[in-house]
Amino acid sequence: MWNKNDNQLLTFGGRLEVLRRMLFRILGVTAIIAVVIFVIKDVAWGILLAPSEYDFVTYRYMENFIQWFGIDFSFDKYVVGYL
DSSP states (O other), rough: OOTOOOOOOOHHHHHHHHHHHHHHHHHHHHHHHHHHHHHHHHHHHHHHHHHGGGGGGHHHHHHHHHHHHOOOOOOOOOOOOOO
């Protein structure tokens, strides 16, 4: 690898070696993250589907903000059917 204190530059093959190492690191980290998400897939699925619930935190903030102006507003409760 190239060191700032060293005046030698990398050859083309050296650059390919650095690229290969980085690609393997990226693939490794991606695989680890995929395994972790697979293990906690129920939690991950709940986080992804959270906006589909009527009591989602952003919806509550919107209701409070609109009601702060004196407008009577609330989201209707609904049930999402899962297949």
